Amino acid sequence: MILHFYFARRFLTGFLLITGVLFALVILVDMVDQARKFSSYDISWQRVLGLTLLNTPETLNLILPLIMILATVVLFLSLARSSELVVTRAAGRSALSALQAPVAVAFIIGIMAVGMLNPIVAATAKRYTQVTENIRAGGASALSISDEGLWLRQGGDPGQTVIRAWRSNGDASVLYDVTFISYAPEGGPNRRIEATSASLEDGNWVLTGAKSWPLEVGVNAEGNAAYFETLTLPSNLTLDRIRESISDPGAVSIYELPAFIHQLEQAGFSPRRHKVWLQTELARPFFLVAMVLVASAFTMRHTRFGGTGVAVLASVLLGFGLYFIRSFAQILGENGQIPVILAAWAPPAASILLALGLLLHAEDG
Numbered sequence: 001m002i003l004h005f006y007f008a009r010r011f012l013t014g015f016l017l018i019t020g021v022l023f024a025l026v027i028l029v030d031m032v033d034q035a036r037k038f039s040s041y042d043i044s045w046q047r048v049l050g051l052t053l054l055n056t057p058e059t060l061n062l063i064l065p066l067i068m069i070l071a072t073v074v075l076f077l078s079l080a081r082s083s084e085l086v087v088t089r090a091a092g093r094s095a096l097s098a099l100q101a102p103v104a105v106a107f108i109i110g111i112m113a114v115g116m117l118n119p120i121v122a123a124t125a126k127r128y129t130q131v132t133e134n135i136r137a138g139g140a141s142a143l144s145i146s147d148e149g150l151w152l153r154q155g156g157d158p159g160q161t162v163i164r165a166w167r168s169n170g171d172a173s174v175l176y177d178v179t180f181i182s183y184a185p186e187g188g189p190n191r192r193i194e195a196t197s198a199s200l201e202d203g204n205w206v207l208t209g210a211k212s213w214p215l216e217v218g219v220n221a222e223g224n225a226a227y228f229e230t231l232t233l234p235s236n237l238t239l240d241r242i243r244e245s246i247s248d249p250g251a252v253s254i255y256e257l258p259a260f261i262h263q264l265e266q267a268g269f270s271p272r273r274h275k276v277w278l279q280t281e282l283a284r285p286f287f288l289v290a291m292v293l294v295a296s297a298f299t300m301r302h303t304r305f306g307g308t309g310v311a312v313l314a315s316v317l318l319g320f321g322l323y324f325i326r327s328f329a330q331i332l333g334e335n336g337q338i339p340v341i342l343a344a345w346a347p348p349a350a351s352i353l354l355a356l357g358l359l360l361h362a363e364d365g
Contacts, residue, residue, distance in 0.1 A: 003088065003101075004100060004101040005101070006101075007075070007098065007101035007102060008101040008102070008104065008105050010075055010078070010079070011071060011072070011075045011101065011102040011105050011106075012105055014070075014071040014074040014075050014078075015067065015068070015071035015105075015109065017074075018067050018070045018071050018074065019060070019067055022060070022063065022067060023056065023060060026056055026059050026060065026063075027052055027053075027056055030052045030055055030056060030059065031048060031049065031052045034048050034051045034052050034055070035048050038051070038132075038135060041135050043135060047135075050131070051128065051131060051132070053124075054124045054125075054127055054128040054131065055124070055125075055128050056124075057117065057120050057121045057124045057125075058121050058124065058125050058128075058250065060117075061113065061117055061118070061121045064113060064117075064288065065287065065288060065291045065319060065323055066316075066319065066320075066323075068106055068109075068288050068291040068292055068295075069291050069292075069294065069295045069315060069316055069319040070295075070316075072102060072291070072292045072295035072296055072299065072315075073295050073299050073312050073315060073316075075102060076295075076296055076299040076300050077299055077308065077312075080299070080300075085098070085300065096359065098300070099292070099293065099296055099359075102292050102296070103289050103292055103293070106285075106288045106289050106291070106292045107285050107286075107288070107289050109285075109288060110284050110285025110286070110287075110288040110289065111285050113284060113285075113288075114254060114281050114282065114284050114285065115254075118253060118254045118281060119253040119254065119255065121250065122250065122251055122252055122253040122254075122256075123253070125248075125250055125251045126251045129251065150164070150165045150166075150167070150168055150175065151163070151164050152164075152165075152237070154235055154236055154237050159182060159183045159184050159185045159190075160182075160183045161180055161181065161182045161183070161233075162180075162181045162183070163175075163178065163179070163180055163198075164178070164179045165177060165178045165179075165198070173199060173200065173239055174197055174198070174199045175197065175198045175199075176196070176197050177196070177197075178194070178195045178196075178197065178198040178207070179192070179193070179194050179195075180192070180193040180194075180195070180198075180205075180207075180233065181193075188215075189215045190214070190215050190216055191212060191213070191214060191215055192212070192213045192215055192221075193207065193210055193211065193212045193213075193231070193233075194210065194211050195207035195208060195209055195210040195211075195231070196208050196209030196210075197209070200235060200237060200238070200239055203234065203235060203236070203238075204232045204233060204234055204235060205232070205233040205234075205235050206230065206231075206232055207228070207230065207231040207232070207233065208229070208230060209229065210227070210228040210229075210230075210231040211225060211226070211227050211228075212225060212226045212228065212231070213225045249273055249274040249277035249278070250277070252274070254278065254281050257274060257277070257278050258278070260274065261274050261275060261278070272333075272334060272336060272340070273334045275340045276330055276333040276334050276340050276343050276344060277330075279340055279341060279343070279344030279345065280326075280330055280343075280344040282344070283344050283345050283347075283348045286345075286348040286349070286352065287326065287347065287348040287351065289348075289352060290322065290348055290351030290352045290354075290355055291319055291322075291351075293351075293352060293355030293356060293359065294315060294318050294319055294322065294351065294354070294355045294358075295315045295316075295319065296355075296359065297315070297355050297358035297359045297362060298311040298312070298314050298315040298318075298358075299311055299312065299315060300359075300362070322347065322351045322354075325347055325350075326347035326348070326351075329342075329343045329344075329346060329347050330343055330344070
């Protein structure tokens with residue numbers, strides 16, 4: 001038990017050290033990228049730093065499998081150089097027994113990544129999107145989906161407009177049972193429009209079966225209401241931006257994702273991408289365990305045998321290959337080519353079996 005705690009402490013120390021180094025590197029690189037991206041908007045360095053800090057958690061979450069591989073490589077190379085690994089094997093400990101502690105720590109880190117890092121990434125990603133939209137277009141647009149339908153907000157020099165639709169077609173190109181409430185630049189509502197449907201075409205909302213009420217003070221709204229078979233309203237929204245906002249599951253916390261999937265179904269959108277993302281996040285601890293097993297299969301050897309650099313490179317490349325397969329399976333699941341459960345759980349299961357095969361081959365020859 002003492003040996004297991006020792007290995008766990010060494011592995012966790014390596015993991016935290018590598019995470020800190022990569023965190024600093026990501027901040028430096030991303031700060032330069034944010035400064036370049038918003039160089040034409042004349043924002044301060046404090047704002048650039050804020051954008052960088054909002055974007056960094058998502059990047060760290062993305063490279064977490066690589067951190068796990070590097071932490072495992074650091075652990076077993078240090079144990080091999082100090083001959084501790086040789087002593088452990090000589091004492092009768094098998095390779096799988098020596099891996100119990102690192103695997104347990106990796107699994108706990110995976111659970112923490114799902115339960116704690118995922119909500120942080122969702123919150124920071126959503127806030128990053130809002131801040132960048134405010135910088136680029138002065139609070140141009142926002143989108144949310146709830147039990148009361150689909151809500152949109154667009155803005156510009158004429159003021160803000162709040163849009164509520166009860167449902168939509170599958171690709172968000174047409175909204176049904178739509179209400180538009182326009183606000184003057186000072187902030188008060190000045191117009192309400194209800195329409196049977198609304199489609200976004202060439203920078204304009206094209207409303208069908210619309211009725212408009214003026215909301216100015218002292219004006220009889222119903223008496224001055226107007227009917228339109230077709231009504232065109234300017235908009236700075238695009239279909240791609242609406243679809244991107246709807247289809248980005250990373251901006252929704254895993255705790256809110258099941259309810260959000262239900263709301264997407266009620267609004268008429270396909271929730272398949274969000275279902276795949278949910279299952280993939282639940283399978284994340286097992287994939288991180290697979291990364292530990294893959295890295296250990298190449299580095300649980302004495303350094304006097306040589307080829308340490310090749311072994312490290314092989315473990316990293318195999319880890320990247322498995323990550324690519326996982327991403328490819330996720331895309332196939334999102335497109336409906338394979339079932340959701342298969343897309344999310346098959347790559348971690350196959351990775352663990354592959355790594356165990358390599359370990360057993362190295363152990364038994």
